[in-house]
Amino acid sequence: MVNIQTVTNDAINVLKDKIQVLKATEGSIYLVGPIRLPVNLHGETVIFQWYCWLNSKEETEDIGQIIDNLSSANLAEYQQSSVLVYGDFQQDEEALIRMHSICHTGDIFGSKRCDCGFQLKQSMQMIVDNGSGALFYLANHEGRGIGLFSKAMAYILQENGSDTVEANEKLGFVDDSRNYSDAIEVLKALRSKPVTLITNNPKKLKALQDAGLSVSGRTPLWGDVSEYNESYLQTKINRSGHLEEAGTFLHD
Numbered sequence: 291m292v293n294i295q296t297v298t299n300d301a302i303n304v305l306k307d308k309i310q311v312l313k314a315t316e317g318s319i320y321l322v323g324p325i326r327l328p329v330n331l332h333g334e335t336v337i338f339q340w341y342c343w344l345n346s347k348e349e350t351e352d353i354g355q356i357i358d359n360l361s362s363a364n365l366a367e368y369q370q371s372s373v374l375v376y377g378d379f380q381q382d383e384e385a386l387i388r389m390h391s392i393c394h395t396g397d398i399f400g401s402k403r404c405d406c407g408f409q410l411k412q413s414m415q416m417i418v419d420n421g422s423g424a425l426f427y428l429a430n431h432e433g434r435g436i437g438l439f440s441k442a443m444a445y446i447l448q449e450n451g452s453d454t455v456e457a458n459e460k461l462g463f464v465d466d467s468r469n470y471s472d473a474i475e476v477l478k479a480l481r482s483k484p485v486t487l488i489t490n491n492p493k494k495l496k497a498l499q500d501a502g503l504s505v506s507g508r509t510p511l512w513g514d515v516s517e518y519n520e521s522y523l524q525t526k527i528n529r530s531g532h533l534e535e536a537g538t539f540l541h542d
């Protein structure tokens with residue numbers, strides 16, 4: 291018969307140096323990693339260091355207790371966020387970061403209704419080309435924080451004349467309810483030097499600065515404009531304060 295305690299002790303010994311317990315606004319963040327992750331990026335194999343985190347209402351430093359709770363926590367019913375780190379992220383002077391909001395349709399299916407899938411791969415490439423950086427994949431940000439099911443309804447409203455912002459508002463959501471506080475705590479655990487943020491959204495830059503992130507600059511990311519996402523991108527500019535970079539967007 292297998293002794294459960296022995297098995298758990300074995301897991302604790304292997305995992306204890308790979309789990310950090312961080313303070314969150316409420317409760318704790320358990321950060322696990324790094325894990326070597328070879329990734330196919332535009333046909334080349336690139337080695338990232340992957341970390342995943344779990345937000346918990348408990349505040350325990352006891353790794354055994356954290357492990358004990360896993361099997362009953364039903365984690366597959368929820369999404370967890372994670373981060374892909376490239377290069378010497380802790381020490382390099384110039385590091386690029388991207389706070390990428392999960393997009394089931396864009397990232398997984400390659401939907402062209404938005405530019406998320408393109409932005410995901412493009413920001414990973416920019417980080418690799420820079421030599422150092424991190425891509426945060428934020429799991430509670432689907433549809434600007436409204437969730438996948440509500441996003442499906444919002445898409446139907448959009449097919450019937452609403453823009454992205456109006457559709458969310460008609461369903462009772464504020465336009466953008468995304469929160470970055472846990473991601474910032476994770477970033478602080480991985481790097482203390484300033485970062486350059488990959489974004490077209492000055493509001494996002496300001497939100498991150500207000501939340502205590504040390505930002506040295508912003509670098510834009512546009513592309514993949516098509517007939518399917520033109521009005522979505524134009525709404526980002528007209529309604530959500532995204533900057534239009536000269537020469538990189540809109541043909542007319």
Ligand SMILES: [Zn+2]
Nearest residue numbers: 393396404406
């Ligand atoms: Zn998307």
